[in-house]
Amino acid sequence: MKVEFDGMTHEVDKSMEVSRLLQQFSVSRETHLVVVNDRLVTEDHRLKKDDHVRLIRVVSGG
């Protein structure tokens, strides 16, 4: 699957749950939303190999 994160696109081969993907990218569910094929999903969603995933950082401010 393709994973867009922090302005870069990464290839991830294995199918896994969203919570596992967040761990793999060392980000928490509190700071990032996960959008799969343009749909917002929960942490227990099972990702497939051909999914297009976006990790959206929610924290902003200054």
Next chain:
Amino acid sequence: MKCRVCGGEACISLRAYNTALCRDDFISFLEKRVSATIQKYRLFEKDEPLVVAVSGGKDSLSVWHLLSKLDYKADGVYVDLGIGDYSEVSLAKIKQMADRLERTVHVLHVRDIFEKGIDEVARVIRRVPCSACGMIKRYVMNRICVDKGYTALVTGHNLDDEAAALFGNVLYWKDEYLWKKSPLLEAKEGHLSRKVKPLFLCSEREMAAYAVLSGIDYIYDECPFSRNAKSLEYKAILNKLEGESPGTKLQFVKGYLRKVKISPVEPRELSYCGTCGYPCYGDKCNMCRLLERLKSVKGMEFAEYNGGCPDESKAMMT
């Protein structure tokens, strides 16, 4: 995960509320929460002319969109800080929302007034850009309310912004700021507009989800000057606590709101600027000093973008 309301597939889990919701039920949940905040703290009434301080980010565009859905009448105001592409993209997103809502947005271009971007202005007055930006924005946002007759300035400050500010104020015991946090800051007639924060009890994650689920096209990039901001460090600490104990941020801010009622601090005595009438601690406000120092001759002029109007009347007017 199943939606707690309809049993369909959930798209967001809300651990602070021990629940999960689908798109429609989440949007409905968030809009009810904002509506309840407006009612509980008596922020404003249905027929008041409001103006939203918009930045192009998720919170300000979402609150503008949300107020419109709840049938409030709100225009926008944007301060273009002249930070290259970042400011241009932000303004494009704001105009897009103005078109969608068919509302006007007032725009003040910092470069038009000072012939400098915010970083150069900050250098002249020996402040960091965030400090100069805050000073100019506070002044401009207030000015648009006083000049155009808006009864309240709406900002997109969310639960995480408030929790981070509170955390910093407690950490360093900043008494002068500590007891000033509220969803509603009252007006000083003729001088200072009422400021309201309808998202006070909505988390940053909830607001980002609301923007994504409502198809709000916001700017994802951060202001390049905010990268090392203290508030981001505080948010990281609070989010770590939230991850381990869901609901921590909400408890922190709600607990503060309960305590603030019994812990008033006498405000410092204010005077008013002899040139423009803005509240200040001397005979002249910081903005008038800045205009003088940079020998600005143009003064404070807003451009106007009328969203949703035919092309010929849409152009920026001053």
